[in-house]
Each structure stands twice: as structure tokens, then as C-alpha cells.
Amino acid sequence: MFKINLIPEVKIEQQKLHKINAVMTTTATVTGIILGVLIFGLLAYNVTRQVQISSLNSNINKTKEELVAYADLEKTVISLEKGLAEIKQILSGGTKWSKFFVELEKATPADTQIVAFDITGNTITLTVTGNDIRSIDRFIKSFSSYKVNDQNLFKDVAVSGYTTKDNGKISFQVTMTLESGVLWQ
16 A cells, blocks of 8 residues: 655645644743733732831831820839839838938038039049149048048049139049948948
8 A cells, every 4th residue: 555645745844834833822822821910910919018018107107106105104104113213222221321421521621512412323423612722632531531430431532623713712523432331331
């Protein structure tokens, strides 16, 4: 048996090419549709996230505005907590300030006057006025050697500078450390 080919070879090639073109066109169309759906999905997801972020930001701003009214209350509560802690310390036998001020007055030379007083922890800062430059020396010697129960009450007494006033008096700043265990025994 012989095979007789009635379709010329050129026609067979055209049919093959036509089939390849149809498969490629279908594949490209399906791929394009899938990519389009993916891009549209990503855009929709992005828009949704932006809306959620905007909503959350507005909620955050709203909450911040509501909390502004409580800022003063928070400061008051913190101040009360500190005050209560100090009261607790006083009641539990902490620093006996009335005794301290009596000793401070005893240590201060007669020709000097304390015009400003600040204490932070055990560090005391004073602004003092005196009659003349010798008042500084008397002040340092008095406070450096002042003892209670045979122990120095003050240590590291240092004068940071002085200024003269029109009336001839001087003003100077003093920093020193309080030996807290001495007075509170």
C-alpha cells in the first residue's frame, strides 16, 4: 500500500503554523488575563490597606486629643505620689529637718546670712551674703569643721565664686555634702 498525499507540503506547513499561532495566542491571552487579575487584586489590596491605615491614624489622633485633658491629672498624680513618699519617709524616721536647721544655724558664722537654700539628695547648695572677703573663709572653716556627735556634719564644702555689692558686702555660692547618718542616729 502506497500512501498518496493529496495535500501539498506547503499546506501542511501552513496548518502546523496555524495551530502553533492559535496555541500561542490562547496562551498569551490567558497569561494576560491572569496578570490583569493579579494587578487588579494587588491594587485593590493596596487601596484597602491605605484606607485601614488612614482609619487607624485618625483613631490615634482622636485618642491623643482625648488624652490631652488627662495630662494635668497625670502630673498631679505624680506629684501626689512623690509627696506621699516623702511623708512616708518622714513618718518612718527619715530626715529630721527641724534638728538639721538648728545645726545649720549653729554652724553659720555671725557675719554671714544664708539667702537661698536648696537640697538635692545629700547635696546642699547655698547662696550666702557676708560682711567682707574674710566671711568666706570663716564660713568654709566653720562648716568644714562643724561636728555633731564627734562626726563632721558637712563635707566637701566648696565656694564657687563671689560678687561684691554696692554696700560693701559680698555674695557667694556654696555647695557641700550632708553626712546624713550623723544627724539621724
